[in-house]
Amino acid sequence: MRISTSQQFASLKQQIMDAQERVDLYQTRMSTGIRVSKPSDDPFAALGILTLSSAKSKSDQHQSTATAASNNLKMAEARLGEMTDVMQQAKTIVIQGANGATDQQGRIALAAQIDALQQRLVQSANGQDGSGHYLFAGYKVTTKPFVPDSSVVNNYIRYDGDQGKQIVEAGPGTLLQSNMLIDQQVTDAYNALEDAKQRLQAGDASGLSGVTLQKIDDAAANLLNTRGEAGVMIQQFDDAAAAATRRSDEFTKQISDKQDADLIDTVTNLQRAQTAYQASLAALTVANGLTLLDYLKP
Amino acid sequence: MxxxxxxxxxxxxxxxxxxxxxxxxxxxxxxxxxxxxxxxxxxxxxxxxxxxxxxxxxxxxxxxxxxxxxxxRDQFLDGRYLQTNYEGSRLSQLSTSLGTIEGIYQEPGPNGLQSSLSAMFDAWSQLSANPADDAARLQVRLQSQLFVQRVHDINAQFAQYGKQLDGEVNATITQINAIAKQISDLNIQIRSLSVSGASPNDLMDQRDLAIQKLTDLVDVRTVDHLDGTKTVYVGSHTLVDQFGSYDLPSQYDANSSTVTDGTKVIQIKGGRLAGEFGGIVALGNYQTQLDSLVNSVRTQVNLLHETGINLNGTTGIDFFAGSVGAGDLDLSQEMKDDIRNIAAGTSGEPGDGTLASSIAGVRDLPDPNLGNRSVMDYYANTISQLGQESAYYQNGLQTQQAMLSQIDQQRQSVMGVNxxxxxxxxxxxxxxxxxxxxxxxxxxxxxxxxxxxxxx
Known part of the structure; x- marks a missing residue:
């Protein structure tokens, strides 16, 4: 084929520019480590990256929600433990009060101890989280839920909370309750203590060893059970947090697979592009060196 | 002898x-x-x-x-060159336009709309777990404001690019008419010389170069005459004939890729002009998708939020303001005024996060207005579509450039100086x-x- 001189130079120039562009492309990939920096780099991968990023963001949120719920429940569990302790101590006092060896003066002193235990029970039942919100108030987290009140029919304590269950999403489609509603347990325990206090003051030894002890045992057992439930819930949230972390890591890896440049590939390609660039530069010099002008007589 | x-x-x-x-x-x-x-x-x-x-x-x-x-010179190769050139020029402009739209979206990355949407819904989720926390409320408002800001940012850049493309169309048409005038002037000189039997080679070269430059801008068809002149058509419009040049009208409709003077409608199929029309259409398409996405988020969040009772005891309040598309998206005045106006639950109690949880779930809810896709899926799909469209024109451009370079080599092989x-x-x-x-x-x-x- 006949070659036009300007075309020859134009195409050499174009080859150099193309080679430069490729070197630049792989250099950018090397330095940023990113292969898909805009959707058109790989539309299919871009779709995956967006979907995965969205899923990862949600997993991270699940992880943080589950961890926070678990921490809150651990506080609730500790309060429930305190309440169980209170009932154990009350049981000891009641047994002592039911003992024939204890005189009435002694029973009055024991009644005062029960009174102190009642206050501790209420204090634990009105436990707050780190931001000052009540742990056992349902949705009414800013209202002190348990208030001793002898005007309530059949009870000596009033519940000012509600039955609101806090449901949180701890995984895809995993809805878990993150608060504990213990108004019944606390009321029973408080009433049992009230019963003990009154019988101690009245010197009703047989009542103490019969009805009262039963009430205290029942209330203590219920609190212990509830504490056990808290443990199960904590475990569920811990599992959910671990699962969310695993998912998030997996998503991170998949995003990286789709988005990041393969280092070995990139280095090889960069090397190849540089070689081609050198060759195109050399071609220009060689082509420029050959012309009939050099052989014409001056 | x-x-x-x-x-x-x-x-x-x-x-x-x-x-x-x-x-x-x-x-x-x-x-x-x-x-x-x-x-x-x-x-x-x-x-x-x-x-x-x-x-x-x-x-x-x-x-x-x-x-x-x-x-x-080889007339056949010239013809092929012109045809390949205006198609290449159209693809080049389209590829630039789609690349610009990609640049506006900034996906995939931390500055894209996807991450601000995610962050906003994550904040709702956070609020659902900590409904009584002021920090969680502040976070919902902050992330929603960032989302609104990002939407406005994209919307404003779309509007600006639309204005730019409109200006480019006008400039291209002006340029087409200027080159047409130049071709016509050369035609007249060529004719006056060739009737006396001369062959005005250099004037013809200049005229042909002007036609080639014209194919950068628009698709043309040429007809040769015995007196050495050429008639140039753009679609059904005679742009240049032996007697003069006739301006391409500047009134245009990008959707049908036509220009018109009110009576005559001229189809534009190639060159930068067709590419600019294609860019305007693509921009309109992505603007519509952005508007649909914003409308869906706004409507779904508002419908839920209205049913809630906030910490001030009020109900029926919208979370987002505005009604049409991305342009007027904003937080409602109530949200700007007081974070306690955010309704996290339906009971009005501070520990109720049920509604916040529902609002966080909006991201995965299929919306009939989005073709039964969730907002996240719809958006991911938009970006994927944008990527495919952009890659399609980039590839087409590369092919066209390779063809053009090959034809030019053949052409130069005939006409170039060695x-x-x-x-x-x-x-x-x-x-x-x-x-x-x-x-x-x-x-x-x-x-x-x-x-x-x-x-x-």
Missing amino acids: PDTFMGIDIAARALRAFQMALNVTGHNLANVDTEGYSRQRIDIQQTPPITFFGMRPLTLGTGQFVNTVMRV MDEELANMLKYQRSYQAAARFLTVLDQTTEDLISQFGR
Whole structure:
């Protein structure tokens, strides 16, 4: 084929520019480590990256929600433990009060101890989280839920909370309750203590060893059970947090697979592009060196 | 018998012809890198012989004369080049437009809409787990504001790019009309020279280069005339004929890729102009998708939020303000005024996060207005579609450029100047001139012999 001189130079120039562009492309990939920096780099991968990023963001949120719920429940569990302790101590006092060896003066002193235990029970039942919100108030987290009140029919304590269950999403489609509603347990325990206090003051030894002890045992057992439930819930949230972390890591890896440049590939390609660039530069010099002008007589 | 001085005539014509051939070679060498230049060839032909009737009839050659200087060019390759050029130019403009839209979206990355949407819904989720926390409420408002800001950012850049494309369309049409005028002027000069029998090669080169430049801008069709002029059509519109140029009207409709003067509608299929129309259509498409996405988020969040009771005990309050598309998206005044106006639950109690949880779930809810896709899926799909469209035009452009370069190589192979060839020709013509001069000297000597030796 006949070659036009300007075309020859134009195409050499174009080859150099193309080679430069490729070197630049792989250099950018090397330095940023990113292969898909805009959707058109790989539309299919871009779709995956967006979907995965969205899923990862949600997993991270699940992880943080589950961890926070678990921490809150651990506080609730500790309060429930305190309440169980209170009932154990009350049981000891009641047994002592039911003992024939204890005189009435002694029973009055024991009644005062029960009174102190009642206050501790209420204090634990009105436990707050780190931001000052009540742990056992349902949705009414800013209202002190348990208030001793002898005007309530059949009870000596009033519940000012509600039955609101806090449901949180701890995984895809995993809805878990993150608060504990213990108004019944606390009321029973408080009433049992009230019963003990009154019988101690009245010197009703047989009542103490019969009805009262039963009430205290029942209330203590219920609190212990509830504490056990808290443990199960904590475990569920811990599992959910671990699962969310695993998912998030997996998503991170998949995003990286789709988005990041393969280092070995990139280095090889960069090397190849540089070689081609050198060759195109050399071609220009060689082509420029050959012309009939050099052989014409001056 | 031949005339005594016939040989001198032959020598004189030969000297003139080779001198002219050297000039043509020089012209070619001078234009080795001139854009649109086609190499010229001198056409030297034999002069008619003279027959002498003596004892036997005798026919003698009389040398040569310069018939014409012509340009070497392949009309077929020219036609293919023009066609490939306007298609390539259209794809190049489309690829630029789609690339710009990609740049506006900034996906995939931390500055994209996807991450601000995610962050906003994550904040709702956070609030659902900590409904009584002021920090969680602040976070919902902050992330929602960032989302609104990002939407406005994209929306404003779309509007600005739309304005830019409109300006470019007008500039392109102005440029088309300016080149049309130039072609028409060249046509008139070419005709006035060619009627006298001349071949205005260089004017034709300039005219053809102008047509080539015109195909950067718009698809054209040309028809050649015997007087060397060309008629140029854009679709059904005669842009240039032998008598003048006729402006392409500037009123346009990008959706149908047409321009019109109100009565005549001209279809534009190629060149930068068609690419700009395509860019406007693509921009409109992505604007519509952004509006749909924003409307879906706003409507779904508001519908839920209205059912909630906030910490101030009020209900029926919208979270987002605005009603049409991305342009008027904002947080409602109540949200800007007080974070306690955010309703996290339906009971009005501080620990109720049920509604926040529902709002966080909006991201995964299929919306009939989005073709039963969730907002996240819809958006991911938009970006994927944008990527595919952009990649499609980039690939098309590469193919077209490769074709164009191949055709141009073939074309240049015919019309381009090869320096070595011209230098070889130069040597040839130099030697030929020397030979003719030597011949003249010999004739001169024989004539001198005749004059000075005879009759002494």
